[in-house]
Amino acid sequence: MPFSAFRFSSGPSRLATLFALLLAALMGAAPARAQEPAALLGALKARAAASTASEAPAAANPKLVQQAARATQQDDERILAEVTARLSRNVTFRAITPAVQAGVATLHGSVPDNEARQLATKVVAAVDGVVAVENQLTLAADFGARLHETWELLKDRAARAVAAIPLLITAIVVVMVMRWLGGWLARHLHIVRLDSRNPFLGTVIRRGVRAAFLIVGILIALDLLGATALVTAVLGSAGVVGIVLGFAFRDMAENYLSGILLSLKRPFEPGDHVRVDSHEGRVVSLSTRNTVLMTMDGNELRLPNATVFKAVLLNFTHNPRRRFSFTLGVSYGEDLQRAQDLGVATLAAMQGVLDDPAPSATVDLVGDSSVTISYYAWVNQRETGFFKARSEAIRLVKKALEDAGMDLPEPTYRVQLVQPAAHADTAPAQTPPITSVDPRAVARDQGDVSPETELDDQIAEERARKASEDMLQAPGGKPG
Numbered sequence: 001m002p003f004s005a006f007r008f009s010s011g012p013s014r015l016a017t018l019f020a021l022l023l024a025a026l027m028g029a030a031p032a033r034a035q036e037p038a039a040l041l042g043a044l045k046a047r048a049a050a051s052t053a054s055e056a057p058a059a060a061n062p063k064l065v066q067q068a069a070r071a072t073q074q075d076d077e078r079i080l081a082e083v084t085a086r087l088s089r090n091v092t093f094r095a096i097t098p099a100v101q102a103g104v105a106t107l108h109g110s111v112p113d114n115e116a117r118q119l120a121t122k123v124v125a126a127v128d129g130v131v132a133v134e135n136q137l138t139l140a141a142d143f144g145a146r147l148h149e150t151w152e153l154l155k156d157r158a159a160r161a162v163a164a165i166p167l168l169i170t171a172i173v174v175v176m177v178m179r180w181l182g183g184w185l186a187r188h189l190h191i192v193r194l195d196s197r198n199p200f201l202g203t204v205i206r207r208g209v210r211a212a213f214l215i216v217g218i219l220i221a222l223d224l225l226g227a228t229a230l231v232t233a234v235l236g237s238a239g240v241v242g243i244v245l246g247f248a249f250r251d252m253a254e255n256y257l258s259g260i261l262l263s264l265k266r267p268f269e270p271g272d273h274v275r276v277d278s279h280e281g282r283v284v285s286l287s288t289r290n291t292v293l294m295t296m297d298g299n300e301l302r303l304p305n306a307t308v309f310k311a312v313l314l315n316f317t318h319n320p321r322r323r324f325s326f327t328l329g330v331s332y333g334e335d336l337q338r339a340q341d342l343g344v345a346t347l348a349a350m351q352g353v354l355d356d357p358a359p360s361a362t363v364d365l366v367g368d369s370s371v372t373i374s375y376y377a378w379v380n381q382r383e384t385g386f387f388k389a390r391s392e393a394i395r396l397v398k399k400a401l402e403d404a405g406m407d408l409p410e411p412t413y414r415v416q417l418v419q420p421a422a423h424a425d426t427a428p429a430q431t432p433p434i435t436s437v438d439p440r441a442v443a444r445d446q447g448d449v450s451p452e453t454e455l456d457d458q459i460a461e462e463r464a465r466k467a468s469e470d471m472l473q474a475p476g477g478k479p480g
Contacts, residue, residue: 083105179217255289277311326375327373328343331406334407344360360377362376377389
């Protein structure tokens, strides 16, 4: 059986040509060597053409070709309809004319910018059945076209805004309802009796409740309007913004928190006489940032709340009973016990000096020219002026010691020259010493020791002027 009789029904024409070439090489190798390459190539081409012609009737089936063409045309029409519908939804794409052939979509027309050009390609490529997109769009350079596109875009947005009016009204109603609900709840927080313990804290909590409900209402409204991305961005950036603001306003935040803690602890009340480190005065008010004092000279002193909170604070008014003290020096030759007793008796006879604790005196120092005695007495600051009582005590005790014939020397040195005693005809008259104190005489000689009220009116005026920001208000909103 000759080799040329083999037929490969499934092989292409090129495979048949290859086998023909091999057969010619085997059967006539010697003559083939004598042939020119051009002649051999011509024979091979003739065989290939004959093989292709013999297989052509089997490959070209007109009925199948027509069915495939109709299916492709129907698919192209469907794709074109869907592409046109998608492009018409966007005002920017209304100047685009699409065409579809064999699944390949071609875009003609103009767009405002490159972003719209790329977006059009993505929109068309997303249509089912599109195998490729040929973008032949150009950028619109005509002013009238640009103006028309802008006008169409504005009309489209206006139409959307009008369509969203019911939803916008609903969002506004939600915000108003949440705001009203927060205000109602804040007004009814008196059931937890915050005002009776700390009016300022109650105010802060009520404001916080209102703000929380309002924020929740705004978030719900934004979600209804479809601004979910905005809500996410705001919530995501809130932490970063909080950190930045914390560093930027650290001192302000520290003073604010210190003010709240001071209003909770209340280490002083309005009108108290306090000393904060080296600053001394009477309390006027406590604001969210400063503690306001009035010095004993009538000047206003503002201290940051953080400084007051961290400082050593001495409150002279918290305990109504307060002790005053002073010192007097007597000569070396005087009876110290007698000087102590006279001073204590004088203090006990004074109006405003408390019997319990009782006045006392101690010998504190032996100086160069005198012996120093310290006298102590207690007064009720709410009934007796502290500074007035101390002033009167010094005056009366000094007078009592002098009336008793005791020497109160000035701080000087004495030079004594020893000489023979001179014969004197008469001795100097001696004043009989006083050994006791008459309380009635002390009372007659005593001055005014009523409480000091010079700063009270000024403090009341300042508190009335700062009542809106005062954190030391008494329950009911009145200055304490």
